Amino acid sequence: MSTAGAMPQQSETTGGTIIQIEHLHKIYMLGEVEVHALRGVSLSVSAGEFVAIMGASGSGKSTFMNVLGCLDKPTKGTYLLEGIDVGQLSRDELATIRNNKIGFVFQGFNLLSRTSALENAELPLFYTSLSPKVRKERAIEALNLVGLGDRIDHYPNQLSGGQQQRVAIARALVNTPSIILADEPTGNLDSRTSVEVMEIFQSLNEKGITVVLVTHEPDIADYTKRQVIFRDGKIRSDRTNEKPKNAAEFRRTLPEIDAEEEAA
């Protein structure tokens, strides 16, 4: 385990534990009724891993991801992120962590409507002290990385689902986070677009970014290096995928349907 305060660099591909979770519980109160969404989850993820979280609907995957993303607080249990006990942090400190350590990708994209792709990708940088020029450069860089360099002025409603998700990924990685968390990033996409998105995640992971994603589809999980399966708020199995599929290679075998989009 890394010591508190030590900031692992993004380039650190192996080694240090980046996520250390112990006996995590989450209980939702629905009036008088308690819904036990997580019942004692312990998980440890090292820097540079690529983890798929799977499991039946209602098994607590999203709940778990929201805790990982510092969007929600667990009812019980500890969560150390790069050695820092997240449970002890103030709202502002959590905001700073969300801003510069974590990139979150949602199933429903969650882009700001009537706001251009560029500004959406730039959004996390608004809450930093970077100059407008640097912010713009970085956002363009991130959009280029997801293959949307030619769509920067488009509004979300002028983009396809896959393109919107790529804007969301650009937004997640614009602040060079050490972890990218994605809750069913391909849930709303067709299989071809899903492969493209997985290709991006794989390339990010190759650069050393830790990726944790939730998926229902075993096909998608095959692109990851580790598969954790949830059931009823607990981890049922946790296994390493020795031979992850390569999304880039697989995509090349697919017939060219949309040559126009590929030209980008």
Place this chain on the structure above:
Amino acid sequence: MNITNILISAFRALQRNKMRSFLTMLGIIIGVGAVIAMLAIGQGAEYSVQQQISSLGTNILMVFPGSSQQGGIRMGAGTVTTLTEEDANAIARECPAVAYISPGARSGGQVIAGNLNWATSIEGTSADYLEIRKWKVEYGDFYTDQDVKAASKVCVLGRTVADNLFPDSDPIDQNIRIRNVPFKVIGVLARKGQNAMGQDQDDIILAPYTTVLRRLSYSPNIRYVLVSAVSAADIPVAQKQIEELLRMRHKINSYESDDFTIRNQTDIATMATATTQIMTILLASIASVSLLVGGIGIMNIMLVSVTERTREIGIRMSVGARERDILTQFLIEALVLSLMGGIIGIILGVSGSQVISSLAHWPTFVTVFSILLSFGFSFAIGIFFGFYPARKASRLNPIDALRYE
């Protein structure tokens, strides 16, 4: 998040709902416009009063019977009888700093000439009245000291009176009846027009004060003495001389207070201005109620906006917006609304005042103070009424905000 970005996104957010933003601003526009216009009217009234007072004449002093401590001059005609014609004559004789004096008597009523009649006021004066007030006779003559001494039944008409009683003939040497007393018209005053308050200064008849006291007034006492000092510098000197003279004549001991009141133009101006100031404050406070209503409108819309944009808030928080980032964002939006409303309101108030001026012939003055005040007020309203919704937004939990449907 830096301020230009916040401003840009605030403008964009408001632009998305143009109609709604405009209607919200309307409350502030009307409020600020009304405050500016009311203050302008009030300032105008103040100016008018000052004009009117300076039109009394130059280097003027007024002596009233009764002490100011007893509320003297406010006690109405005839109730205090401590100022006599002899006092007036003594002032004329014995105060070297006094240039002219005119004891004042006043009456009013129906004036008849042939088959025409007109209701007006009659001012009893000395022969020096024109000198004091710097008025002029257009044609005919003014009455002399002899006329005053003899209490002759002669009079000088203001233009309005002359026009109404003698529409097509020369009034000079004609007889008129004032409350059944026959008077001979010996002159007509030059037209002076309306004063700043819109009163017709030509609707008046001047006659020797002696005649007015003996024939027309129900009370034999003079109501005041109008005095003009030799020069502006002599006003305090004249005041002192009159005071000493009257104290001596009235045998007032050193420990007793005056039984008369001397006011100079500044005193009179101060008193009159105080009244109009109260009016101004009253008008402006009524107008500012609409500003308050406008502020509540802003708060209402900001609350709606926070609810509508809960997901946006969630997204911003999920990428690292802190409480204060969200707070400033919504606060700035409220401020942009109120300040834009304020600026439009100022423009409207200023032009509205001009329109009032030209339509109602009422002078209006928009002061820098009233503009700054309204601007400050709109700013305060933005902060005050924007704060609660903004804080509500900033206190949301990221996950709750994201899940909000």
